[in-house]
Structures are given as structure tokens and as C-alpha cells.
Amino acid sequence: MKLGKRTILKKPQAKLEYSSDDLRWATPQAVADYRAQRLKCSVIADIGCGIGFQAIAFAKTCRKVYALDLNQEKLEKAKKNAQISGIKNIEFVCGDALDPEVIKKLKNADIIFCDPQRPPQENSRTIETLSPNILELLKAYGKITSKIAIEFPPQIKEIPFDCEREYLSVNGSLNRLTLYFNELKGTDRSAVALPGNHRLASSNKKIALKTSKKLLACLYEIDPAAVKAKLLAELSQLSKTALYDENKNVFFTSDKLARNNFFKNAFKVLKEVSFEASSLVKALQQAQAKSIVLRYAIDPREYWSERKKWESGLTGTKTIHLFKFKNKAVIAEKI
Ligand SMILES: C[S@@+](CC[C@H](N)C(=O)[O-])C[C@H]1O[C@@H](n2cnc3c(N)ncnc32)[C@H](O)[C@@H]1O
Known part of the structure; x- marks a missing residue:
């Protein structure tokens, strides 16, 4: 099986x-x-x-x-x-x-x-x-x-209860929500990333969420447990990064490389071009691309045909990660 x-x-x-x-x-x-x-x-x-x-x-x-x-x-x-x-x-x-x-x-x-x-x-x-x-x-x-x-x-x-809502992820995928009542409640919202038992908790103070309209040098994918627990402001403050939210795609971005256990993946942004075949293929060639990992929402049945379409004719050596924000393509390398 x-x-x-x-x-x-x-x-x-x-x-x-x-x-x-x-x-x-x-x-x-x-x-x-x-x-x-x-x-x-x-x-x-x-x-x-x-x-x-x-x-x-x-x-x-x-x-x-x-x-x-x-x-x-x-x-x-x-x-x-x-x-x-x-x-x-x-x-x-x-x-x-x-x-x-x-x-x-x-x-x-x-x-x-x-x-x-x-x-x-x-x-x-x-x-x-x-x-x-x-x-x-x-x-x-x-x-x-x-x-x-x-x-x-x-x-x-x-959730119509006064309790802690703890969202758990396993290997970067959302797995469980546990509600803790009364003395078991430690905070309002929390996120735990397993394995590793990394924990992020909501703050008692109101934290302003830092955002960036521009994509900076580094791009981060966020652990879904932190997103579900609405801990983006806490995560942005801790990691000294800003939220980059385009078309409901929630990412963080920063000028300098930041590390955090609630970042699933970190990328170095190489280029932003219009998401249209001729400019994208040119940019992929300039980036020395060989394999393209699609990082945008796509019907799983179409993933491989779309990926092969972008990879055809590429002669480079690198694995490139391709993001799509509205009609913009972002070409990035995993750090
Ligand atoms: C999601 S499963 C639990 C899985 C379990 N935590 C595990 O690790 O295998 C839910 C269980 O609740 C039981 N259940 C449903 N209604 C119940 C009730 N009124 N009283 C006791 N058990 C009940 C079902 O028989 C089922 O085995």
C-alpha cells in the first residue's frame, strides 16, 4: 500500500x-x-x-x-x-x-x-x-x-469560550487545536511547532503589526500554527521582520536574514518580474535556474505540468523557488 x-x-x-x-x-x-x-x-x-x-x-x-x-x-x-x-x-x-x-x-x-x-x-x-x-x-x-x-x-x-487556544503544527503543517480552560489557560492564544516544542504565545499588551508594502531582500514562509493563532504581530516583533501580505498570501520580509522557529522556510529574493512567460523565462535563465519549485497556490493535478512548462529549456544548475503575488513573479533561492 x-x-x-x-x-x-x-x-x-x-x-x-x-x-x-x-x-x-x-x-x-x-x-x-x-x-x-x-x-x-x-x-x-x-x-x-x-x-x-x-x-x-x-x-x-x-x-x-x-x-x-x-x-x-x-x-x-x-x-x-x-x-x-x-x-x-x-x-x-x-x-x-x-x-x-x-x-x-x-x-x-x-x-x-x-x-x-x-x-x-x-x-x-x-x-x-x-x-x-x-x-x-x-x-x-x-x-x-x-x-x-x-x-x-x-x-x-x-470559539465561544474563555480559554487558551493552542494551535499545533507538525513538520510545518497545521495538525491540532487544543483548548485549555481555567487554571490550564496560560494565555489567550498560542502556537506550538513540533517536533522541537517551539512555543509562541499572545502578548497581554497590544502590539502593532509591522508591515511592508515592498518585498525586501529576504522572504519567509510562516508556520500555519502562528497564522491560525493570530500571532503575526508577536512574530514580527520577535523576529524583527515585517508582514508582506499581498493577495491574502501572508509572508514576512526583511532586509537582513532573520531566523525564527515559526518560519517554515527562508528565501533570498533574486528578482521580481511580471508573471508573464517571456519576462519570466528570461529571468529564470539569468538566475541560472534548472529546477523550479512552485510556491503559489495551484491545483495539485496541474503542479507537475506547470512546473515542467517553466523548466523546459532551462540550462542552469540552481533550484529556484517561484512565487506569485497578483501579477508579479518573485524568483528566490532557499537560504
Ligand atoms: C477522535 S476519537 C479519539 C482518538 C484518540 N484520542 C486517539 O488518540 O486514538 C473520538 C472518540 O470519542 C469516542 N466517543 C464519541 N462519543 C462519545 C461519548 N459520548 N462518550 C465516550 N466516548 C465517545 C468515539 O468512540 C471515538 O473513539
Whole structure:
């Protein structure tokens, strides 16, 4: 079977029990380990534990874990996965998270974590379709502890809670959003880039976002976690760069090379020309281009034919990155 990028990202190390559908919903190892560190405590309850990847990570940082799921089949896989991983401090509970008898069993939990189920097919994500129901969960488990963390679909724009919104990326792709309530809330918005556990947090003070209408000598691609967490002002201040926002393409730019863990890639700008064949081909030849990496939005089915079109006839030796801002082409080299 050919594995897609997403599957490779999630593929667990050990020989654990899972189907491809289980894997679609399961927490990637890097995310599970990161959250287990952040939510380290004595007793934690993992509600909607599925096949147990997050619960197993919690078991390594917490004294005791309750792993709860409605689905007996998934819970059996979670038990087997814990056994394969040599984990002995998980108590498995099968039942509905909102059943008062189930809630009673988890009454000594210090922290409640929940990764709710989303319907597999939905045009847009909404709070109402998450299972268990988040509003009811907050109410019911709020009687046990105020320390609650919930994984949330990052596509939901309106989050009607007072909580920290932590956007996580793995290898530069947006992966998770976790909401932290009450004492678990450290700030309003945060971004974490994995691996590496790099963190960026919203400031209490209002920071003016520095922008540049002109593209300067260096261009940076921004980690989507920082973009989703609306941390551009913080990132610009920290990195001493300015936002270059054309046609809703959000980049940073600077005269001198800057480094930041929330810059996915840095480029040296070689030339700006009109995005039209004759001037672009001439500029690519002058830049000694051989391979062209397209850095603009394009239908994936057309990527290679478009790339081959720009590469045909090039005789240089360099890999050039091609950006498109409105009708302007930017020719750049990766730094
Ligand atoms: C997104 S999956 C969790 C994946 C898990 N974090 C992992 O790492 O494998 C959501 C889980 O919530 C469970 N679930 C849905 N509604 C529930 C409810 N009312 N009570 C308990 N579990 C529920 C589903 O059976 C499913 O296994």
C-alpha cells in the first residue's frame, strides 16, 4: 500500500493495533507526547480515548490515567496497545462520557482531557456535531475539576469560550487545536511547532503589526500554527521582520536574514518580474535556474505540468523557488 504524507506522519513506531480508519482519528505521537508533558498531573481522564494513543502518552507522565470510550471495540484495541507498550497505569472505562455513573467513576481526576468525535463527512465543522457534546461535558465535568482541556477542530472559527487556544503544527503543517480552560489557560492564544516544542504565545499588551508594502531582500514562509493563532504581530516583533501580505498570501520580509522557529522556510529574493512567460523565462535563465519549485497556490493535478512548462529549456544548475503575488513573479533561492 502506498502511504500518503498524512499516514506517514501518523504511523506509530511500535506494532500497535489499529485500522486505517482508527489512524485517521488517532493522535500523532509527537502531539500525544507534547500534550502529555503539558498536562502532567497525578490523575488524568482521557475522554473518547479511541485506540489509546493519547492515553498511553499520558500514562508516561501521570500517575494514573482513566481511558474512557463509548466504543467497546476501540477500547479493546486501546487495552492491547497499552499492553504492547508495557503500560500498566491505565484504568479502562467503557461508557457514555455524559452518563452520571461514568462521571462518578472519574471523580478523583485532576485533569479532564477530551478528544471528541467529529462526523467523518461534514461541509463545515460545528460545535453541535462533536460527540460527546462539549457544552454538556464542560458542565458535567466542571463539578469534578476546573482543569479541562479539549481538542477542537481547527476549522471552527467561532470559539465561544474563555480559554487558551493552542494551535499545533507538525513538520510545518497545521495538525491540532487544543483548548485549555481555567487554571490550564496560560494565555489567550498560542502556537506550538513540533517536533522541537517551539512555543509562541499572545502578548497581554497590544502590539502593532509591522508591515511592508515592498518585498525586501529576504522572504519567509510562516508556520500555519502562528497564522491560525493570530500571532503575526508577536512574530514580527520577535523576529524583527515585517508582514508582506499581498493577495491574502501572508509572508514576512526583511532586509537582513532573520531566523525564527515559526518560519517554515527562508528565501533570498533574486528578482521580481511580471508573471508573464517571456519576462519570466528570461529571468529564470539569468538566475541560472534548472529546477523550479512552485510556491503559489495551484491545483495539485496541474503542479507537475506547470512546473515542467517553466523548466523546459532551462540550462542552469540552481533550484529556484517561484512565487506569485497578483501579477508579479518573485524568483528566490532557499537560504
Ligand atoms: C477522535 S476519537 C479519539 C482518538 C484518540 N484520542 C486517539 O488518540 O486514538 C473520538 C472518540 O470519542 C469516542 N466517543 C464519541 N462519543 C462519545 C461519548 N459520548 N462518550 C465516550 N466516548 C465517545 C468515539 O468512540 C471515538 O473513539
